[in-house]
Amino acid sequence: MFNEILQGLVKQSGGGVGAVLMGYDGIAVEQYLEPIEGLDFQMMAVEYANVLKEIKKTVEILDTGMMEEVAIKTERFFVIIRALTDEYFLALTLERRGNFGKGRYLMMREAPKLLAALS
Amino acid sequence: MFNEILQGLVKQSGGGVGAVLMGYDGIAVEQYLEPIEGLDFQMMAVEYANVLKEIKKTVEILDTGMMEEVAIKTERFFVIIRALTDEYFLALTLERRGNFGKGRYLMMREAPKLLAALS
Numbered sequence: 001m002f003n004e005i006l007q008g009l010v011k012q013s014g015g016g017v018g019a020v021l022m023g024y025d026g027i028a029v030e031q032y033l034e035p036i037e038g039l040d041f042q043m044m045a046v047e048y049a050n051v052l053k054e055i056k057k058t059v060e061i062l063d064t065g066m067m068e069e070v071a072i073k074t075e076r077f078f079v080i081i082r083a084l085t086d087e088y089f090l091a092l093t094l095e096r097r098g099n100f101g102k103g104r105y106l107m108m109r110e111a112p113k114l115l116a117a118l119s
Numbered sequence: 120m121f122n123e124i125l126q127g128l129v130k131q132s133g134g135g136v137g138a139v140l141m142g143y144d145g146i147a148v149e150q151y152l153e154p155i156e157g158l159d160f161q162m163m164a165v166e167y168a169n170v171l172k173e174i175k176k177t178v179e180i181l182d183t184g185m186m187e188e189v190a191i192k193t194e195r196f197f198v199i200i201r202a203l204t205d206e207y208f209l210a211l212t213l214e215r216r217g218n219f220g221k222g223r224y225l226m227m228r229e230a231p232k233l234l235a236a237l238s
Contacts, residue, residue: 039183047177054173055191058166064158065194072174075184 001117002030005110010034013106015098017077020045020091021084021114024053029088029118041093044079048072048091052081071104082107084115120236121149124229129153132225134217136196139164139210140203140233143172148207148237160212163198167191167210171200190223201226203234 002021010016010032018041020031026049033041052070059067070081078094080103090111092103121140129135129151137160139150145168152160171189178186189200197213199222209230211222 040181044181044183047181051170051173051177054170058170059191059193062159062163062166064163064196067191067193069190069192071188071190072178072186073188074178074186077183 002114003032005113006030006032009092009103009106009110013092013094013099013103015095016092016103017041017095018045018093022049022089022091023087024049024056024089026050036095039077044093045091048079048081049089052089056083069104071100078103080104080107082111084111085118088118090114121233122151124232125149125151128211128222128225128229132211132213132218132222134214135211135222136160136214137164137212141168141208141210142206143168143175143208145169155214158196163212164210167198167200168208171208175202188223190219197222199223199226201230203230204237207237209233 006019009019017036018033021029022045026046055070056067067083072079078100081089081091083089090107092107094103125138128138136155137152140148141164145165174189175186186202191198197219199211201209203209211226213222
């Protein structure tokens with residue numbers, strides 16, 4: 001169930017290299033990866049879980065409403081992260097040639113299914 | 120010079136509440152703020168500087184190319200952050216009714232001017 005959704009995100013977004021459903025503790029529930037050179041996706045996911053934990057804490061301190069989405073653009077990749085619950089988030093990594101907007105849209109569309117399956 | 124550009128970002132983006140040119144150490148070079156209720160923009164900027172430092176470190180560890188842009192969406196705000204140099208970044212906060220795409224575009228357009236003035 002999870003794997004099918006994650007695979008769909010990577011395949012349909014164009015330029016997708018990996019999707020992961022993960023806890024803020026850095027432990028993945030499920031992931032789907034396209035092997036690409038020079039990227040340790042596992043390590044990437046764990047590092048981003050740390051970053052996200054920081055952002056979540058910041059948003060809570062500032063009291064600016066729940067964190068919904070974080071997007072990070074580097075020279076090589078887009079990373080789109082969507083908060084699902086207080087414990088889990090969904091992350092999608094795309095190559096820069098990928099379709100950022102479509103990736104975001106697909107994550108928004110699939111989030112309710114993941115949420116339903118999580119609870 | 121800086122102030123004019125920051126004010127332009129806030130005024131022209133639609134729903135803009137504040138723009139800041141800041142070091143990763145959390146010290147602002149210049150900022151322009153619209154006073155809005157229930158938001159300590161100063162504190163917000165410092166907190167986000169911390170987050171950004173984390174992201175920058177992560178991006179460096181992962182070797183995925185330089186960090187260019189980070190966007191954070193919470194229930195109440197959009198925060199768009201653009202890396203300028205190794206020491207400075209530009210942040211723009213919009214209310215949720217604001218125009219995220221226009222804010223991003225304006226930041227991209229103004230970045231070279233800020234860069235030139237910084238060096």
